[in-house]
Amino acid sequence: MILILGGTGEARQLAEALTTREVPVVSSLAGRVARPRLPVGEVRVGGFGGPEGLALYLREHRIEAVVDATHPFAERIGANAVKAAELTKTPLLRLARPGWQPGPGDVWHWADDLAEAARMLPDLGKRVFLTSGRQGLPAFAHLDDLWFLIRCVDPPAPPLPRRHELILARGPYEVAAERELLGRVDVLVTKDSGGAQTSAKLTAARELNIPVLLVRRPERSGTETAATVPEAVEWVLHR
Known part of the structure; x- marks a missing residue:
């Protein structure tokens, strides 16, 4: 077995x-x-x-x-x-x-963990597309000056950022739909999960010249x- x-x-x-x-x-x-x-x-x-x-x-x-x-x-x-x-x-x-690798036109910033990503975020944008998973959301809950578009599979438990909109969805995602969502924000925050199922957001960010803040794998x-x-x-x- x-x-x-x-x-x-x-x-x-x-x-x-x-x-x-x-x-x-x-x-x-x-x-x-x-x-x-x-x-x-x-x-x-x-x-x-x-x-x-x-x-x-x-x-x-x-x-x-x-x-x-x-x-x-x-x-x-x-x-x-x-x-x-x-x-x-x-x-x-x-x-x-394998983890994701940046290509021509990508504007990527790296953080060692969610706490560091939260510290870096205010310098990268005021409107955030956050796709780092529901369990990591408390790391961003204190950022009251930022607005978050949060996507999770299941409803998250508090604490959450005060100013946010929640989307419940499961991949895979299409580039066109990701481009529409990213058109509402200044920066994308995600983990280096790798794979094709959720990589469409990276393609859309590249096309829109939107910076991406990635959390390195442990x-x-x-x-x-x-x-x-x-x-x-x-x-x-x-x-």
Whole structure:
């Protein structure tokens, strides 16, 4: 049995590819999205109870290998997976889509975390398109002089910026629609999630010459890494 720590498009693609090859798979979702897109095969929802709880799950379910295909900013589960794999001597692969790279015409600024992004933001614009996820919104809640167009999948909990408009939507997004939204703002704030599903906003920002404030990915441990689903499939099959 292979455990996929999921919640991403790559995780769903991997579950489908392995199931097609008759490799038994269980996909684990954190349960933070109200209506998640479910992968094929067996699915469990919810946390494990830290690295020790995950290690217990690996032992009890005789997991032969783990693929961490969570979001690039899912730091906690990533760290827990590393520790649990060490405790149980279970092979672990990190499936991580490449980050975005600037191209000609891009006006990008980088922040190490959301707090630094909030400090940099007032110098970049007064009207902000904020797509950094609902859990990070409190980092911007004190910026009363700015107006925010906030996009999330699910309704966020307070605190939120005082002056804001909320859009609830799930990607993928089209460039034309992103261009319309960005026409209302001065600056785009997002995380370096990578991938094509939400990259249309970067194309639209380039076309409109709007600056982008990107939050760098957190550092991960030296876990073996695959950049694509086919690479991850080969890794699993060789196990």
